[in-house]
Amino acid sequence: MKTKNIYLYALLGFILITSAMSCKKKDPSIDNYFLNYKIPETPATFDYMVGAFYYTFTTYNANITYTPDSLGKYTTSTTGVIPANVIKTHINEAINAKIDYFIFSLRSPDLDFNNYKIDSVSLGCFLSAPNSSKMNFAVTYNLSQGTLGITDAGNPNAQGIAQGTPIEANATKLAGFYKDFIRLAYYMKMPNYQKVDGKPILIINNAYELNSNMDPKNPGSDAPLYSAIRKELSTLGLDVYIIGMQTNWGVPNNYFFRYQNCLDALYEANMADTKNIYDRWFAFGPYVDQNFAYWKQELESWPAGGLTPGQKNMQFVPCIQAGYNYQINAPTSTSFSIVKSADWYRTYTNVAKRNASGKLVLIDSWNNFSVDTQIEPTTQYGTTYTDVTRQEFKINQ
Numbered sequence: 001m002k003t004k005n006i007y008l009y010a011l012l013g014f015i016l017i018t019s020a021m022s023c024k025k026k027d028p029s030i031d032n033y034f035l036n037y038k039i040p041e042t043p044a045t046f047d048y049m050v051g052a053f054y055y056t057f058t059t060y061n062a063n064i065t066y067t068p069d070s071l072g073k074y075t076t077s078t079t080g081v082i083p084a085n086v087i088k089t090h091i092n093e094a095i096n097a098k099i100d101y102f103i104f105s106l107r108s109p110d111l112d113f114n115n116y117k118i119d120s121v122s123l124g125c126f127l128s129a130p131n132s133s134k135m136n137f138a139v140t141y142n143l144s145q146g147t148l149g150i151t152d153a154g155n156p157n158a159q160g161i162a163q164g165t166p167i168e169a170n171a172t173k174l175a176g177f178y179k180d181f182i183r184l185a186y187y188m189k190m191p192n193y194q195k196v197d198g199k200p201i202l203i204i205n206n207a208y209e210l211n212s213n214m215d216p217k218n219p220g221s222d223a224p225l226y227s228a229i230r231k232e233l234s235t236l237g238l239d240v241y242i243i244g245m246q247t248n249w250g251v252p253n254n255y256f257f258r259y260q261n262c263l264d265a266l267y268e269a270n271m272a273d274t275k276n277i278y279d280r281w282f283a284f285g286p287y288v289d290q291n292f293a294y295w296k297q298e299l300e301s302w303p304a305g306g307l308t309p310g311q312k313n314m315q316f317v318p319c320i321q322a323g324y325n326y327q328i329n330a331p332t333s334t335s336f337s338i339v340k341s342a343d344w345y346r347t348y349t350n351v352a353k354r355n356a357s358g359k360l361v362l363i364d365s366w367n368n369f370s371v372d373t374q375i376e377p378t379t380q381y382g383t384t385y386t387d388v389t390r391q392e393f394k395i396n397q
Contacts, residue, residue: 091135094366108147137194148173149167167212168214207245223305245267276336288348299316
C-alpha cells in the first residue's frame, strides 16, 4: 500500500510540473507581430477603373534622374503648360497601360485666377490633342482654405469640433465657390468625361479642410454645403459622384462631420511620403495594408452624400504611387526615400486591390517627376510601371 502511494505521489508531481511548464509565458517573437506578413498576390477578378493624376510644372528639376521616353524635358519654362503634341504621346502610353482617365487640377477663376489660367490651358491642351477622344478625363477641384477665407482655429463646440471661420462667413467667397462647380459642368458634359455608374466623377482636393457651419441641428457638418452643390449641378442635369481627399497617414474619423452625408467616396493622399518614419518605410506594405483596411471598414459604415443622403454608404478609393524621392527638391535631406522598383510598386497594387471598396483606384501620378511618383515611361526604366499597372488592374493581361 505504501509503494502504491509513492507511485501515486510521483505521478501527481509529474502532472503538476508538466502543467507549470506548459503555462510558462512564451517569450515575445517577431512571428507574432501583427505587421510581420507579406502582401499576397491578389489577381484582378474584374477590370478596375484606373485614374492617374496629370501634373504640370514650370521647371524640370536638375536633380531628376529620369528622362521621359522620347520626349525629353517637355514642359515650357515660362508657363509649365505641356504642349498638345506631348500629351498625344502620353495618351498613347496611357492607353497601352489600360489607364481609363487622366485627372486634371482646376482652381477657381474668380478666387485664384493665375493658377486657374495654367490649369485651364493645360486641360485645353489635352482636349486639343488629336487623340484626346480616345482617353477619358476628370477634374479635381483644388480647394484652398486661404483662397476661401476658411480657418479651423478656435474653441470647439459641444461636439468637439473647432469652429474657426466657416466658408459662409464671406458671402462673396461662398458665391464664388458655388459658381466654380457650375463652371465644371461644362467639362462634365463632354463625351469623354469619366463616369462611374453613369455619374460624372468630381474629385475635391483637401476635402477635410472645407469648414462649414450651416446646419444648426448638426454644428460643423458640411452636409448642407454639399447638398447645395449637388442641387446646383442637378439643375444642369448632372448627378455627380464626389470623391474627397484627406492627407496621408491619418484616420477619416477626425473629420467625419465633413464626409458623412457629403461625399460618395474618400481617398488618402500620397502614402509613399512616409514623413521620414523608419517603420513605415521598412514595413511599408503591411503598414499601408492595415491603414487602408481600417479606412475601408470605417467609410463603408458611413452614410454617403447624393440626392438621397443615408440611402447608401461611402466607399474607400485606394490611391497609390510608384515611389517617392525627398532628395529631388532637398538634396541634403536625410529622409528615407522609396527607391523605384517594379516589385515595390507591384506590392502596392496588391495592397490597393485588397482594400478597394469597389472598382475605383487612383494613381498619383502619371508624371510628377518632382517627387518621383510617376509611372510615365522613361529612357531609364522603359514601360516598367505602365506594364505593371496594366497587368495588375486589368484581367487577362
